[in-house]
Amino acid sequence: MSAGNQTPVGNGLVKWIDSRLPVFSYLQKEYAEFQSPKNFNWFWNFGAILTFMLVLMMITGIFLAMQYQPNTELAFDSVERIMRDVNFGWLLRYMHANGGTFFFIAVYIHMFRGMYYGSYKNPRELLWILGVIILVLMMATAFMGYVLPWGQMSFWGATVITNLFSAIPLVGDSIVTLLWGGFSVDNATLNRFFALHYLLPFLIFGVVILHVISLHVSGSNNPLGVDPKGPQDTVSFHPYYTMKDSAGLAIFVTIFAFFVFFAPNFFGEPENYLAAQPLTTPAHIVPEWYFLPFFAILRSINFDIWFIEAKLGGVIAMFGAILVLFVLPWLDKSPVRSAKFRPVYKWFFWIFLLDCLLLGWVGGRAPDDLVFEGLALKVIHLGYLSTFWYFFHFIILLPLLGVFERPKPVPKSISESVLGGGNAGASATAKPMEKA
Amino acid sequence: MGIVSKLRRTAAVAGFAAVAAMVSTAALAAGDTKHPEERDWHFSGIFGTVDVHSAQRGLQVYLEVCSGCHALKQVAYRNLSALGFTEGEIKAIAADFEVTAGPDSEGEMFQRPAIQSDNFVSPFPNEEAAKAANNGANPPDLSLQVKVHPDGANYIHALLTGYADAPDGVEVPDGASYNPFFRGGFIAMPQPLFEDGVEYSDGTAATVDQMATDVVNFLQWTAEPEMQQRKKMGFKVVIFMIILSALLYAGKRKLWANIDH
Numbered sequence A: 001m002s003a004g005n006q007t008p009v010g011n012g013l014v015k016w017i018d019s020r021l022p023v024f025s026y027l028q029k030e031y032a033e034f035q036s037p038k039n040f041n042w043f044w045n046f047g048a049i050l051t052f053m054l055v056l057m058m059i060t061g062i063f064l065a066m067q068y069q070p071n072t073e074l075a076f077d078s079v080e081r082i083m084r085d086v087n088f089g090w091l092l093r094y095m096h097a098n099g100g101t102f103f104f105i106a107v108y109i110h111m112f113r114g115m116y117y118g119s120y121k122n123p124r125e126l127l128w129i130l131g132v133i134i135l136v137l138m139m140a141t142a143f144m145g146y147v148l149p150w151g152q153m154s155f156w157g158a159t160v161i162t163n164l165f166s167a168i169p170l171v172g173d174s175i176v177t178l179l180w181g182g183f184s185v186d187n188a189t190l191n192r193f194f195a196l197h198y199l200l201p202f203l204i205f206g207v208v209i210l211h212v213i214s215l216h217v218s219g220s221n222n223p224l225g226v227d228p229k230g231p232q233d234t235v236s237f238h239p240y241y242t243m244k245d246s247a248g249l250a251i252f253v254t255i256f257a258f259f260v261f262f263a264p265n266f267f268g269e270p271e272n273y274l275a276a277q278p279l280t281t282p283a284h285i286v287p288e289w290y291f292l293p294f295f296a297i298l299r300s301i302n303f304d305i306w307f308i309e310a311k312l313g314g315v316i317a318m319f320g321a322i323l324v325l326f327v328l329p330w331l332d333k334s335p336v337r338s339a340k341f342r343p344v345y346k347w348f349f350w351i352f353l354l355d356c357l358l359l360g361w362v363g364g365r366a367p368d369d370l371v372f373e374g375l376a377l378k379v380i381h382l383g384y385l386s387t388f389w390y391f392f393h394f395i396i397l398l399p400l401l402g403v404f405e406r407p408k409p410v411p412k413s414i415s416e417s418v419l420g421g422g423n424a425g426a427s428a429t430a431k432p433m434e435k436a
Numbered sequence B: 001m002g003i004v005s006k007l008r009r010t011a012a013v014a015g016f017a018a019v020a021a022m023v024s025t026a027a028l029a030a031g032d033t034k035h036p037e038e039r040d041w042h043f044s045g046i047f048g049t050v051d052v053h054s055a056q057r058g059l060q061v062y063l064e065v066c067s068g069c070h071a072l073k074q075v076a077y078r079n080l081s082a083l084g085f086t087e088g089e090i091k092a093i094a095a096d097f098e099v100t101a102g103p104d105s106e107g108e109m110f111q112r113p114a115i116q117s118d119n120f121v122s123p124f125p126n127e128e129a130a131k132a133a134n135n136g137a138n139p140p141d142l143s144l145q146v147k148v149h150p151d152g153a154n155y156i157h158a159l160l161t162g163y164a165d166a167p168d169g170v171e172v173p174d175g176a177s178y179n180p181f182f183r184g185g186f187i188a189m190p191q192p193l194f195e196d197g198v199e200y201s202d203g204t205a206a207t208v209d210q211m212a213t214d215v216v217n218f219l220q221w222t223a224e225p226e227m228q229q230r231k232k233m234g235f236k237v238v239i240f241m242i243i244l245s246a247l248l249y250a251g252k253r254k255l256w257a258n259i260d261h
């Protein structure tokens, strides 16, 4: 990098370091002067929020790890000791447990934002793929983290999910033995899950760095989905977006704090306050809410498909539901990014969002429950429907829409669109941003 | 229940409706298990605090009735100072129990009275012994019971006051009692509370309802000993965050005022 010779950064020590290791000029270039489209709405806040949550999870996690005992005899009581005897231990734990939930709320909003505004399209395919990798790593991390307190749901959730791998032909049983480190979910399992739960967030951190580097090559997308045509379309990241991100982050943290302090177990499963009992199966084994849509897909394939047994079919569908996200940039063929200018896709986006919520609802119910009293519709039937729609949306609908949909005219530039609508140039006063 | 139900409502408004629906799936195993009635608890709501006097009486109910079968092992005797017990009182309570300690200098284990720093002594040495004494059912540790059951406080109150004669035609198995609030209706815990089962030193009439209320107030405290500190700190943090958010938002508006966007 030749950034060193034209560095305007600092003086004295900063300059000395920067000419040998250009971290300061890098930060200056990538986070201060970096040009970003000026028309972001609040949905562009979630990247900053996610970064904050990752760091918060790592900090609270490391302090928890100082007190936590990864041993089946001690784990549950050690978490209770954190809650009772460690100074502000309850705060650490409630921040960490609710942090997982808010991390997922943020990541799901972030992803649906990407889907609505076509942020995964050329030239941001790799950026999107790195994001999906982060999601997968987050899921693995959260799953293993949930096992650590060694409550009933920890134990039985781990048992059910690890057992899924046994459906894989030939190698399945070996994989399960490897995951367990033995022949059942036991101490060895807890130990390796703790080791991995500690490790994975650091990998996530690495992938986040790649994600951001890639972002800074293509630049950010924006609600119009048209590339900035020049300086009139952009503002420098600092102070404009540092300020806006801080405001959004503060609002998010306020909501987060409300749950941590006033309803810390709202998202939790009560039965996990019962220490694991390997001989007593709970009436309902449900994963954390953020896994429910995938859990619903897993359970909806309860029939053999040709030579594929139901169990394997469910596992394939569940993993397929995540894998399909990797190829999304090539399934959606429309040249137009933003759903704003895609009259048909726009509707299907909202239907897809509802479908995901429906999947989540289905995932939390017993499959044989009736949806309404007196109606012969069972939860599993909605499961079939919503699972079908999930894949139909990606595999059939998106490619077809790319060909048959007639997009609305796309503005030539961001400025044109912002100033358009009759009163060009007149709007000197600040307007709320969310009109987009 | 107060805060949870209120939150569910707020959350729905806040756009968390979907999430809430997913979470509320913890719903009881159903059947025709009766739903507990919602009661007003001193500790519920974001302003709720521990009803110290009731919790003190609840400790007495626990010690005199429940502790014969149920452990309370997450709680230490010293923790009782948070309920307003003096050091002397705590020492006296602890001294009623024996713990195994040692080895001494001869290598022998010995029995000694419990002291403040010990955790509540469990009635049975292990789960097998507990089951053997209770028709094969294990009386759960009570430290966290309020958190273990959805709507825990109302549930435990309903359970303790809900023993009834089995409806006609319903055969109660040996060693079980009929309780419509318990999943399945048959519980291995015999009715523990009877009118004047304990004698309160503060003169409160020991009705079944009163004892149940007191012991639930106590168990709520054992489940969430940090509750008051948590809520108090929560007010400071949330108010600070609201002000900070407002300032940052205002700053953002000002900064962006002359950018067309």
Ligand code: HEM
Residues within 6 Å of the ligand: A054, A057, A058, A059, A060, A061, A062, A063, A064, A065, A068, A079, A093, A096, A097, A100, A103, A138, A141, A142, A143, A145, A146, A147, A148, A149, A197, A198, A200, A201, A202, A204
């Ligand atoms: C990607 C970031 C992370 C996520 C999504 C995550 C998620 C979780 C979840 C969902 C739990 C269960 C909480 C509960 O119900 O009690 C948990 C527990 C735990 N995590 Fe993490 N975690 C992350 C990072 C870390 C890091 C970096 C550490 C550092 C070692 C850590 C250490 C722990 C410990 C010790 C526990 C057990 C204590 C407890 O249950 O509260 N976590 N984690």
